[in-house]
Amino acid sequence: MIKNPEGRKRIALDMDEVIADVTPKFLELYARDFGEVPPKEVWWGKKIYQLPNAEHIRGYLHEEGFFANLPVMDGSQEVVKWLTEHYDVFAVTAATEFRNSLRDKLDWLDRYFPCIGWQRLVLCGDKRIVQADYMIDDHAWNLEHFKGKGLLFTASHNIHETGFNRVDTWADIRAYFENELATNGQSE
């Protein structure tokens, strides 16, 4: 059932805003409710639902289907496929707050990242229970408690965070792990 036995280093990979691009969906819902797409300079630096009068947009996360059709983050499929050849890659997503997100997230991962699959999907509420060597996440609070090496994936809401090893793109992630492999050798 599990292809990678003990021995490979483990990566805990966040889904939303790391491999799944949530921003276009939020902008679409904002445009539907307010009649216009806000320009990037207005929402860059925060979450879309932190714009004036837009708090209700976070509520759409509870709707069935919200996570079903999110676009894949640029370049993530190729790099994740490559990562799975060297590491034990788990998708770890904070999802249990949203009961209708669970099946959508599983189906989405199966469709776009079959190299991870249900065997290595973790749907949780609190990532402190996760044990891994690396964590790639857009939320500083997940990296704060993490004992391994954390990578903060740039998202609109985290651009003012400092103190984390930041990656802006999936090309950056590939370069980071190429360097890790060159420095530490193959992980298995």
Added chain:
Amino acid sequence: MIKNPEGRKRIALDMDEVIADVTPKFLELYARDFGEVPPKEVWWGKKIYQLPNAEHIRGYLHEEGFFANLPVMDGSQEVVKWLTEHYDVFAVTAATEFRNSLRDKLDWLDRYFPCIGWQRLVLCGDKRIVQADYMIDDHAWNLEHFKGKGLLFTASHNIHETGFNRVDTWADIRAYFENELATNGQSE
């Protein structure tokens, strides 16, 4: 959001056959399909779907609703409530193989174990990613890789397992942790 900060010891608590009693449901389905409930001496020592011609019964795990109405394991609610006063208790369940089980399991936990709640639910495929001080589980394979203290909760299919610290009932679990607390002091 999270009541227990760092400091308390963490327990990873399995759901099926530990807090959720799956056997009555399997027996009910067996009786529906074969016209009779098999006597305990026939299935004790294996899983119900390992009885002759009953392999298809495992397939019912894929159906929506299978996990929705499982009875609570005797004594588990009171002891889990007590455990949450001393430990950081997570429900950790292998669920991602069954896409239709996810929401049912979340709803079931909310209904019967609100002291755990979605914040501490982990729906996964492979428990090796879980980091905890204790694990209570009915499957030896989950305890084999676990670095903390494992407790094997007796279930029909595991009665021949040796080499694990076995607990037969929730009263046994309470007694085990009373002893841990008396020996090591309060965990926080």
